[in-house]
Amino acid sequence: MPQRHRGSATSRSVWGGSLSFTSCTRCKRLIPLGTGTRCPGCKPKRVHTLSASRRGYTSEYRRNRAVVLADAPACTLCRRRPATTADHIVPLSKGGTNQLSNLRPACGPCNYGRGNRGYHR
CATH class of the missing domain: 1.10.30.50 (DNA Binding (I), subunit A)
Structure with missing residues (x-):
């Protein structure tokens, strides 16, 4: 297997097609290219906030x-x-x-x- 550098892309053949992967910047697991820089387990959780008018900024x-x-x-x-x-x-x-x-x-x-x-x- 070729050596990978941090953040470099890797191609793998899946069901006759080709997918490209990169490694998660936090845990180094392989994730598909185009899905961000972190795997689902390492992504920060979204915090839903109220709009400015609902918080009282009238x-x-x-x-x-x-x-x-x-x-x-x-x-x-x-x-x-x-x-x-x-x-x-x-x-x-x-x-x-x-x-x-x-x-x-x-x-x-x-x-x-x-x-x-x-x-x-």
Whole structure:
């Protein structure tokens, strides 16, 4: 059998036809070409999330987000990067609102890194 390098394709004859395989990048099992880089056992499980409107990001949020980002171009958390998102001071899941008084400008890394944590002084 010829030596295979990581990620290289191999051809095998199956029922008179020819299929090409590659190895799973995680466990090295053979998987058919065109099905991704991981076998079904190694693929991450899909997480079904709700749409933005179902999570509480309404037209009020979009309007207020534009106002917050226009007023303050720098991230209020790190003060180093430009603000690209509006961060909820009190998260929606903890009873916060989409009002201007509950939004502050933040860069993506700071906002996404905070996750579901509220504001503590």
